[in-house]
Amino acid sequence: MTNQVPNDLPPLPQHVVSDRLIIRPTKRKDASCLQKWWNDPAVMAPDGNPDGMQYDDSDMEDWLRRYVDGQAYATHFVICLREPKEKPIGEFYIACDDRPGCVDIALAIGETTLWGRGYGSEAVESYAKVLFASSECNAVRLDTRRDNSGAIHMAKKVGFVVEHVWANGEFQTMLLTKAAYELRQYTAEAHS
Numbered sequence: 001m002t003n004q005v006p007n008d009l010p011p012l013p014q015h016v017v018s019d020r021l022i023i024r025p026t027k028r029k030d031a032s033c034l035q036k037w038w039n040d041p042a043v044m045a046p047d048g049n050p051d052g053m054q055y056d057d058s059d060m061e062d063w064l065r066r067y068v069d070g071q072a073y074a075t076h077f078v079i080c081l082r083e084p085k086e087k088p089i090g091e092f093y094i095a096c097d098d099r100p101g102c103v104d105i106a107l108a109i110g111e112t113t114l115w116g117r118g119y120g121s122e123a124v125e126s127y128a129k130v131l132f133a134s135s136e137c138n139a140v141r142l143d144t145r146r147d148n149s150g151a152i153h154m155a156k157k158v159g160f161v162v163e164h165v166w167a168n169g170e171f172q173t174m175l176l177t178k179a180a181y182e183l184r185q186y187t188a189e190a191h192s
């Protein structure tokens with residue numbers, strides 16, 4: 001199975017580099033990191049999986065065949081430190097590609113000792129920057145549980161606002177429009 005780019009649009013950004021991070025397509029060699037992060041209740045609980053995902057090796061193999069092998073372009077990425085060994089510290093993926101309207105994203109910094117150092121917000125902001133520069137996407141959305149304070153705080157730092165609340169108040173969709181992103185950049189530059 002290979003993925004299709006909607007409406008003949010070019011592939012989504014495949015390789016994004018920021019001050020401290022590299023976001024690159026997920027490869028088979030990343031499976032052990034992904035399995036560790038997905039099975040870690042500390043990583044998965046904030047987004048609603050208090051026991052972790054409990055992926056065994058067979059589940060991982062299925063996932064790799066579905067999302068990595070033979071894909072025309074990546075929708076699942078690994079967030080690495082921008083250093084010689086490019087240590088993987090988290091994952092980033094496109095949950096829905098509805099361009100030109102919107103792209104839905106999700107992410108996890110799998111190494112919990114690195115939470116709160118700005119890596120999550122840097123990953124989202126740098127991907128949004130490249131995505132919006134392509135002129136083929138007008139917004140980015142992110143769904144979170146409403147009790148996921150870390151994710152909500154991270155998203156607000158980047159400029160996301162709450163678009164709507166759903167599932168009896170358990171979840172919220174947060175939105176960053178291209179216009180809001182550009183206004184924010186313009187304002188920051190004007191004050192620097």
Ligand SMILES: CC(C)(COP(=O)(O)OP(=O)(O)OC[C@H]1O[C@@H](n2cnc3c(N)ncnc32)[C@H](O)[C@@H]1OP(=O)(O)O)[C@@H](O)C(=O)NCCC(=O)NCCS
Nearest residue numbers: 106107108109115116117118119120121149150151153154
């Ligand atoms: C959400 C997540 C990606 C954020 O990554 P991160 O690298 O810690 O993000 P940042 O450091 O850029 O920003 C997090 C901010 O939230 C703050 N924060 C962390 N936990 C918090 C909490 N419980 N309440 C309020 N703020 C919190 C941090 O202090 C930081 O703010 P600051 O820079 O003003 O100090 C990471 O916590 C994670 O992987 N969580 C598990 C998976 C998940 O929930 N994913 C989101 C759903 S898509």
